[in-house]
Amino acid sequence: MDMIKLEHIVKSFGGRRILDDLSLSVREGEFLTVIGRSGCGKTTMLKMINGLHQPDSGKVFIEGQDISEIDIIGLRRRIGYVIQNKGLFPHMTVEKNITYVPVISGRKDKEENRRLARRLIETVGLEEDMLNRYPSELSGGQQQRVGIARALAADARIMLMDEPFGALDEITKQAMQEEIAALKRKLGITIVFITHDIREAMKLGDRVLVMDQGRILQLDTPQEIRSNPAHPFVKQLVGSRVE
Numbered sequence: 001m002d003m004i005k006l007e008h009i010v011k012s013f014g015g016r017r018i019l020d021d022l023s024l025s026v027r028e029g030e031f032l033t034v035i036g037r038s039g040c041g042k043t044t045m046l047k048m049i050n051g052l053h054q055p056d057s058g059k060v061f062i063e064g065q066d067i068s069e070i071d072i073i074g075l076r077r078r079i080g081y082v083i084q085n086k087g088l089f090p091h092m093t094v095e096k097n098i099t100y101v102p103v104i105s106g107r108k109d110k111e112e113n114r115r116l117a118r119r120l121i122e123t124v125g126l127e128e129d130m131l132n133r134y135p136s137e138l139s140g141g142q143q144q145r146v147g148i149a150r151a152l153a154a155d156a157r158i159m160l161m162d163e164p165f166g167a168l169d170e171i172t173k174q175a176m177q178e179e180i181a182a183l184k185r186k187l188g189i190t191i192v193f194i195t196h197d198i199r200e201a202m203k204l205g206d207r208v209l210v211m212d213q214g215r216i217l218q219l220d221t222p223q224e225i226r227s228n229p230a231h232p233f234v235k236q237l238v239g240s241r242v243e
């Protein structure tokens with residue numbers, strides 16, 4: 001099944017076309033990585049998927065539902081959104097951050113929420129005693145893990161990740177890459193993952209979407225992208241890959 005479907009999306013800001021007739025389907029359980037020059041529209045596309053931006057024309061479907069016809073707040077709770085260095089509530093403990101969506105959705109049993117937080121903190125590879133800390137008391141990599149745990153707490157079947165590991169050192173980044181790939185295999189979640197790092201895009205993606213000027217240059221498996229780059233820009237991108 002198509003978990004996410006974009007149909008002929010057009011979006012302009014200040015008279016500039018940022019997404020130019022973009023159509024795309026992401027299958028359930030697929031890991032799609034997105035790469036392209038700064039400003040080519042990656043984040044704008046991601047924000048279309050959870051209704052943070054509305055298209056000027058075209059349609060977005062999530063699990064077959066046209067999102068212009070459903071409750072957008074409910075939709076956002078079903079879609080995890082993990083962004084670099086941001087997103088955690090600084091005045092809440094890690095536990096409160098993780099259980100935020102279940103709590104605002106009416107799940108008030110403290111013990112049950114504590115159990116959920118304990119389970120998820122372990123799932124993302126952190127120690128239980130971190131639940132009582134505040135985000136500022138965690139490293140960047142640990143904050144990213146909490147962000148992922150929070151998205152999982154919402155029972156998100158879709159995870160949108162905007163350069164989630166961009167600010168991490170190489171060792172932590174590799175550990176996080178392993179972790180997210182394992183989580184995806186284990187939970188079968190659908191992931192759309194923006195990166196500036198072609199190695200990361202090729203390593204994690206079931207398919208890689210190369211974007212330029214609001215259009216798709218190529219959307220293919222890493223193997224195809226490598227062996228049959230459809231455009232000089234793609235070729236250049238892949239050529240810059242450090243083996």
Ligand SMILES: Nc1ncnc2c1ncn2[C@@H]1O[C@H](COP(=O)(O)OP(=O)(O)OP(=O)(O)O)[C@@H](O)[C@H]1O
Pocket residue numbers: 013014018036037038039040041042043044045
């Ligand atoms: N809310 C907005 N109002 C006006 N212009 C916007 C808005 N959001 C994005 N833009 C513009 O749209 C273009 C695409 O932005 P977007 O954030 O989608 O790019 P990106 O590919 O994610 O870039 P980067 O890799 O630098 O994060 C940019 O020129 C940006 O300035």
